[in-house]
Amino acid sequence: MELTELRVGHAEREPVIERLNQAYAEGRLDEEELEQRVHLAITSKTYGDLEVLTRDLVAPSALAVAEEATGEDRMLAGLAHASGIATLFVGPLVFFLLSGRRSAYVRRHAAAAVNFQLTLLLVAVVTFGVGALLYVVAWLVALVAGLSAVAQGTFNYPYTIRFLK
Numbered sequence: 001m002e003l004t005e006l007r008v009g010h011a012e013r014e015p016v017i018e019r020l021n022q023a024y025a026e027g028r029l030d031e032e033e034l035e036q037r038v039h040l041a042i043t044s045k046t047y048g049d050l051e052v053l054t055r056d057l058v059a060p061s062a063l064a065v066a067e068e069a070t071g072e073d074r075m076l077a078g079l080a081h082a083s084g085i086a087t088l089f090v091g092p093l094v095f096f097l098l099s100g101r102r103s104a105y106v107r108r109h110a111a112a113a114v115n116f117q118l119t120l121l122l123v124a125v126v127t128f129g130v131g132a133l134l135y136v137v138a139w140l141v142a143l144v145a146g147l148s149a150v151a152q153g154t155f156n157y158p159y160t161i162r163f164l165k
Contacts, residue, residue, distance in 0.1 A: 081109060
């Protein structure tokens, strides 16, 4: 019996669903594709069913090799996240526009920071200022994201509208 024919359980489905969510956060899948593939992952019965769902996605290990960030890139990415604390979206946008041209790593992190700050601003405006209370939590989230960028990790901001990719 081949591996592709063996049945899977929840423990085997979870990493596939996590990889699909990561691919969506990276812009490799649109929302409709994500929903379809997650549904297929949840209802998959064999390893072969699961393998098909991520076959066309770049493996996370390949991403890490392709994106070796220098110390300077990591520091700039961390500063892009942290600059949102004092300047809202302006600081991360400056990093996106200036440093993002030379480094995909800085560009990805700065875009995430801009998207997060613009989403917070939109919530504050729509809720007539009540949503501004989220900024206290947002400062902590931005610091965690900045530290993650410096450590060459990945961090996905929660509930963020993607204005920039």
